[in-house]
Amino acid sequence: MRKVIVVGAGPAGLAAAESLLHRGKGKVDVTVLTLEPYLGGSAASFTTSDGRVVEQGQHIMAGFYRELGRLLKRAGVPKEETTVSNRGHMRVWEDRDQQTHDLHFGASSVGALFDGLRYSGLGFGEKLGFGSFMARMIARVMGGVPEAWDDVCLSALCLELGCPASLVATNLFRCSREAQFNYPGEISAYSVMHTLRELARDYSTSEVRFPAGSMSDIWWEPIGRRIEALGGRILRGWRLVKLQHDGQRLTGLVCDQIDQRSLPEGFLEPPFRIVPGSRRVWTDFDEVVLAIPAGSMQRVLKYDPVLRDMPGLAGVARLTTVAPMGLHVWHRQAVTRGPRTLVAGLLPPMAIALDNKPFNPAYRDNPAFGSVLHFVGQETGFEDWTDEELLHRAIRGIQRVDGYEGIDLEGVLTYKLVRDRAPHRRYWLSEPGSLKHKPQPVTPLVGMTMAGDWVRSKADFPCMETAVRSGLHAADIVLKAPTRQRHDALAGRAA
């Protein structure tokens, strides 16, 4: 029986653990160690004692999230019952004409990418320019996305490929940057073009789906139960602080246990208490899958000069991470209903918002809330703003949107701002030039495989689907590479 420890229980770690057990067919013993008391990592959420759902940040599931859908299905979670579709609709506030514009994606494959042509925020000439630019772009990305595109920012590449300059200045365009947390900074063209490629290849449905409830409850805990039903163990509240190794092979995981009794309701925020004397070194394993975020990995490597400078891991310290924010506003006033509930192009730093009232069964029939708005963004440039100041700004931004005029400060019943500042919650940025710093799944240390949305993969852009695919890939590597020779071959070194 091979013993595998998976560190991290976000989408990547859960996918890796489930796959190891499912495909290992009784021959793999899996233990998951994870820092937080809940499953789902950056995509986790919890329900407050009075029934309100708080997420780290609103999550959407795009049509091409094939592997996440399959994982949920294996865990007995019906996608149709736990998510609600936007039926291809979203709305964008454009600063240049101070109006809200509808964007409706059609129902078919590549054609959906041309639906921008129907976007009323573009002039006639811009639409023609946009159409021919998209045709050229799709033809290019379908042939593969060159890694050299990581060295240029999205705007520069688009202009080079004939995109009208005025389009680059629209909020419609800005959304692609903000969806990856790259505001106010630039974004890697490679990363965005990968998303476009996925859309063009597998746009089986043009809708995006929103979770109908607390994601940890409806998705990640059922996956955790499946892992346990397959014989795996999930140990929560263990923080990996250090890796033990002899320079060649991973030999131990040094972990501290979080004092769960010290935790208030909500997400795990430092400072949290460590159980005195709880430090434990796990050595009883054949392989480890590290599925922790970039911020946590930077912390683990920081005090280990050998690992820190090792080829393949040396770039990790150079990745930029930011603190995402999720602002939840429970409001008295109802807003425009139906699928047109996703709004983008709002005032930074929280420029994307969604009304959860029609999606979440806990809110849908609850007359106490007219709308339940959830804004997403990241805090660069706004670090010193108080929660209240950020609330005021978000309200000011959204009340300009057609149908949201009644959203004012007076109608706010309650609000909660989640700032993901802790190292384990910070998010890596896909800025130009970052690709070369990302680690490969096969690391220089024998016995250590990496997974996560920030680890190199075939789908090099940040989202839950990438994380799940990366976890599945890590499981593949572990199942196929038990020996030193295989490891070296995979790592591209002479055995």
Ligand SMILES: Cc1cc2nc3c(=O)[nH]c(=O)nc-3n(C[C@H](O)[C@H](O)[C@H](O)COP(=O)(O)OP(=O)(O)OC[C@H]3O[C@@H](n4cnc5c(N)ncnc54)[C@H](O)[C@@H]3O)c2cc1C
């Ligand atoms: C605000 C916000 C909004 C987002 N919106 C979307 C969206 O709409 N759609 C989408 O597809 N994606 C979205 N994402 C991205 C998505 O959440 C991530 O891509 C995904 O969660 C990454 O999964 P992961 O398993 O790689 O890492 P994570 O989800 O970060 O999980 C990491 C795991 O490692 C554990 N861990 C961390 N440090 C340690 C340590 N030292 N020791 C032990 N365990 C540790 C954590 O507890 C956690 O279980 C969003 C992210 C954020 C922050």
